[in-house]
Amino acid sequence: MNGQTSLQGWTIIPMPQTMQHKANIALLPMCGRINEARAVGDDRHILAVQLIDDIRAATGLEWDIATGDRWPGFITLTTFDDPHAHPSGAYTLDVTPDGVTVAGADFEGVRNGVQTLRQLIRQCGAALPCLHIEDRPAFETRGYYLDVTRGRVPTLDWLKHWADKLCLYKYNQLQLYIEHTFAFDSMSETWRGSSPLTPRDILEFDDYCAERGIELVPSVSTFGHLYMALRTQSLRDLGEFPETADEPFGFIDRMHHHTLNIGDDHAFALSCRLIDDYLQLFRSNKFNICADETFDLGKGRSKPLADRIGVAAMYADYVTRLCRHLEAQGRRPMMWGDIALEHPEILDRLPETVTLLNWQYDPQVTDEKIRTVAESGAKQIVCPAVWCWNALLPRIDDAWSNITRMARYGRQYGAQGMLVTDWGDFGHVNDPRMAIPGMIIGAQESWNPGRIPDEADMLRRISQLEYHDASGELLDILTHASHAASFEWNHLITWLELDDGQGGVNTGVLQTIPGLLPENERPDDVIRSLQNESKTPSLAESRRMLLRYLKHRITLGETADHLLQASARRISAITATAGPRNAGNAAAFRIAVEGQRLLNRVGLRLASETGITDTLQPNTTSQHDDEANLAEALEIWMEAYATQWSTVSRDSELRRLQDTVWKLTDHLRFQSV
Incomplete structure (x- = not known):
């Protein structure tokens, strides 16, 4: 060339x-x-x-x-x-x-x-x-995995737009991640209020994808990640911990407690029902049963069974039954590989027909788990991520490192393909357009991995082709803007959800604090405090502990604000040259950058009010005025955010995000009284 x-x-x-x-x-x-x-x-x-x-x-x-x-x-x-x-x-x-x-x-x-x-x-x-x-392509399967369940259900028009974009970059498979956001018959208690996709939506979208050379593969949670279903009156008894079904909704709890009690025969009937109803709407002969992150397996109602045969055997037996159920209907099962890799003995017990979706999201991921599956003889597809979840701005550096490494390992160990994942944890606050850079990196690496060894070169190419940016600088600016996120959306969610709803501490949320920072950034003194089991700290102490843990990042807020302001100006100037065709991206970028500026201010304010720092925002007459002004700015921002949400998504769980911001603004105003 x-x-x-x-x-x-x-x-x-x-x-x-x-x-x-x-x-x-x-x-x-x-x-x-x-x-x-x-x-x-x-x-x-x-x-x-x-x-x-x-x-x-x-x-x-x-x-x-x-x-x-x-x-x-x-x-x-x-x-x-x-x-x-x-x-x-x-x-x-x-x-x-x-x-x-x-x-x-x-x-x-x-x-x-x-x-x-x-x-x-x-x-x-x-x-x-x-x-x-x-x-010619390096990988036979070049897939994209889109979360349409954890807060944001796209409009059918947006899904078609996304399929068009995947087609342009030569993807040939798409999976939509479903937990509770599909209108299954007799399950309205599970999907009510979620703006669910319908059978007609799937039929129309399946046709649309097929005409563009994209196989739409059905994917439904059938084992873990059934949080919303297991909170209903109808299905709560099928969970490992049905006694928690009436606890307040929590974004963090939704990610951790959601596993079926497979010691109950009715659980298998539910899993099969989800499979049987859903697969009839697709032309694909594949089906992804998910079965990932079954954290509670064997810890609640199924503990007697776990004590008798072990968690690994329980898991292997259950997913094997689901795979056999699919095989009997002429379908080829897929499933996430994380639990099998935690218990490698499971690998030898899985049906030969199953394809393991081997997800590894660490930007510095090694080949260990890819090699383990290859040596077992199991079929696998490597699954990196676009790194957009839990944040307003995409972490493009992490996406590049993760995707390029996984593509290299996939080729090295004979993987069938690559499935690039796009998640929306904690309400899917990330605008879908933030995933475009990672999606295009995935397209390059699943087609011709390693051909563009330099991230800067790749980002220049994407800026030019996708965003019509003659300078080639747009994504470099956006990448640097993401480095200026000193207090992020998941930090705010953690601060709010430390409250158990009764003024006490949600100890489950408290235990997640160490995961907010990489190991090399974790302050030892706070880690020791978190590991102190002599007593449970109060809510105020827990929140102060969180802010102490994040102090190093939070205190960068004022410096970061200058970078974000400069980034907003440069991005606006570049996107303006592309005219109306880039208006949607321009709006998404502006909303994300301005939202991150406000979150950084929130981090500084919360740290200041608890005595973690004495930093106040510049150009304010008093702390009280600043808190009231910040509350108003957040509410105005949320209105603009909601307007952009409606251009690509159904109502779905937008109200949860609004309630999150309003809880924060109520707190700020209370502090200013």
Whole structure:
């Protein structure tokens, strides 16, 4: 590949395996035609329409579509003469002054070549560089995993928009994470108030994805992560700890206490019912039963069974029964691999048909767990993350490190593919648009891992192609802005949820404090206080302990504010040059940056009022005035945030996020009285 073609005017993501760039320019005709062969298998000519839409957007010209040898087009979409000689997804692209040809091994191959051509048209308009590309994917499965359950249920329009974006970057699989946000029959107590997806939504979206070469794979929690279901009157008796079902809702509790009591036969009936109802809506022959993070297994009502046969055997037996249930219906089971890796003896007991989704999110992840699964002989897909959860701003550095390492290990140990995960813990405060950089990094690494070894280069390419930023600086600015998060959303949630609802301390939340910082940043004196079991601290003491734990970061708030202000100005200037097509991203960036500025101020204020620091915000007449002003600023920000929420998401759990902010503002105003 000629490196000079990458950032001097245009770029292609994922970078092709081989590309020969020639000196000539191919000028698209004013009245052109796309000829798409019937053999491509694109019955509704979606690929041709994609090209026509991009040609219109880039040039204002209207093109025609035809098929057959009597209707030649300047752009030809066809299959290889000998498709079996090429791997699935492979394609060639030839751009010459006399015409453009995309040829693929199959529908997916032609689709992939069309996406490359679309990227060129978006950047070059009617004057395309002449070139020859021969390309194929490194991983057969290039998937994306989208959380649509922990607070934010996207609109169907947004899901389709996201599928279009995944298609553009050559993903071929999508899974939607469901706990309680699907309208299962006879389970309205579980999904009420969540703006759930419906069978009609899934049928329509499954068709939409399939037409774009994306397999929509069903994924439902069937073992753990059933928090909302196990709080209902109807199903609470199936949980390990039904006595906790009436405790106040907690974002943190939702992440930790949610496991079925599989010693009760009714639990298996519930799991099978979820599977059987949901799978009928999908054309895919795969099904993800999830089965991750079963933290409470064997600790509550199933403890007698655990004492008798052990937790590992309980887990292996249950997921095996679920897998066999799927196999009997001609489906190929998938499941998360974390519990099996905690108890490696489970690996030898799993059915041969199951694919382990091996999630590892540490930016400095090693190959240990990937190697363990490979040595067991089990099939696996490696699963990194876009690193957006629990925060307003994306941690792009962490996403880059995590995704590139996992792609390398996946290739090294023969993984079937990569599934890039996008989570929304703690109410899904992260705007879905914050995940775009990580998603595109995942696209590059699942197609051609290691080809772009430098993060800065990758971010310049994404800035240019996705955000129409000629300077290539946008994502570098956003990355540095994320480093200025001194008091984050999960810190606020922890501070609030230390209150057990009765003025006492939620000891479960108290125990999560060490996980808020990396090991090398944890203050030893606070850790010792947290480990002191002689007495439970009061709520005030617990909150003070939290703020002491975070003090080093919190005190950076004022310095961080200058960086965030500068970032907001630079991002606004860059996104303005892209015009209306970037307006949604511009708004999302602005809301995220301004929200983080306010959270940083909150951290300083809470630390100041408890005596952890004596730092006050500049330009305030008094502490009381500052607290009232901060409360008002947060409420105004939340209105703007809610407006942006509605552009991409259903109401879902927006009210929980609003209540979180309002609890904080009520506290601030109380302090100012």
